[in-house]
Structures are given as structure tokens and as C-alpha cells.
Amino acid sequence: MEWRYRIRRAVNFVNLSTLLGLLLSVVGRTSRVPGPHGLVLAHGYRYEFPVAGAFTVGNVVLTKHADEYLTEALLKHEGRHATQWAWCAGLPMLPLYLLSLGVSWLVSGDQASYNAFERLAGLEDGGYPRKPPRWRRNSSAPEGIIKGE
Known part of the structure; x- marks a missing residue:
């Protein structure tokens, strides 16, 4: 295993995030x-x-x-999230992720399109569509007419 994955595994163990993940896997x-790359795959949640x-x-x-669901692209995406857990020093990742999810929902009506964590992990690798912001979507008004005038 490459040194970067060994470091990520050690950091996520020390910051208790991997232990939380293992606890969730047992409860689930x-x-x-x-x-x-040092990941643990937990199937059947x-x-x-x-x-x-x-x-x-x-x-x-x-x-x-089942195990065939985790494609190479999806495992790359989830591996990037594991790195984000290490960069966020573990448990602070939870409120930061939820905040980013909320921002994305406000901007696009979608939990991932403008979620910084999902974008940095690769939206396409995670199977997420890239939606435009709400204010840039086509409206029912004819071109050149601004609603409310």
C-alpha cells in the first residue's frame, strides 16, 4: 500500500472517524x-x-x-471522501458536510451539485448529476422578459 494511504488510514484511526464508521457498520x-488503499468495504447496510x-x-x-455496486470510479470517489475525513480532523467533517449539503440544496435543489465535498470527490465518479443553480434554469417567461416587470 502506498505511503499516502497508510497515512490516511492512521490519521482516520487516530481522529476516531474510522472507529465511528466501524461502529456504524456493526449497528447496520x-x-x-x-x-x-486501506479502505474497509461494508456491504448490506x-x-x-x-x-x-x-x-x-x-x-x-x-x-x-452487493460488492459489485462499488465500481472503480465509485471507490475512487469514496476514497477521496476518506481523505476528506483525514483533512477535516475526523468528526468536524459531519457538520461541515451537512452545511455544504444545505448550501447545495439552496443553490440547486440538489444535495450534491454545489456541495464542496462532493465536487472535490468528483461528482461524476460518485454518480451525481451536475445541476445548474436555480436562478440559471429556464423559466416559463419568453426570452428577454424579466418576471415581475
Whole structure:
């Protein structure tokens, strides 16, 4: 394993985020297997929250799907989230991510399009569409007419 992944794994262990991910995997009754680059892949997550095909806490990638769901692109995306957990010193990632999710929702009506964490992890690799901001979408008014005039 490359040194950068070893460092990420150690940092996420020390900052307790991987331990939180492992706890969630036990509570969610997943099966856990070692994954690439120091990740732990937890399949069979039983809860509907959060609403995502896969999500990462520390170095643990949790999904309700079978192992073939985690494609190479999606694992790259989730691996970038593991790095974000390390950069955010662990648990502060939770409120920062939720704040970024809220901003994205206000801007685009979508949880990922303007979420800084999702954009930095690669929207396309995570399977997210890139939606325009609400104010740049086509309106029903004819071109050149501003609503409210």
C-alpha cells in the first residue's frame, strides 16, 4: 500500500472517524471486507439514512448494495471522501458536510451539485448529476422578459 494511504488510514484511526464508521457498520449489520488503499468495504447496510448508494465514514465505505455496486470510479470517489475525513480532523467533517449539503440544496435543489465535498470527490465518479443553480434554469417567461416587470 502506498505511503499516502497508510497515512490516511492512521490519521482516520487516530481522529476516531474510522472507529465511528466501524461502529456504524456493526449497528447496520454489514459484512466487512478489506478494500483497496486501506479502505474497509461494508456491504448490506440496513438503514435508509443517509440517502445514498454508498457513504464513507473515516476509511469505512458503507453501502446497502452487493460488492459489485462499488465500481472503480465509485471507490475512487469514496476514497477521496476518506481523505476528506483525514483533512477535516475526523468528526468536524459531519457538520461541515451537512452545511455544504444545505448550501447545495439552496443553490440547486440538489444535495450534491454545489456541495464542496462532493465536487472535490468528483461528482461524476460518485454518480451525481451536475445541476445548474436555480436562478440559471429556464423559466416559463419568453426570452428577454424579466418576471415581475
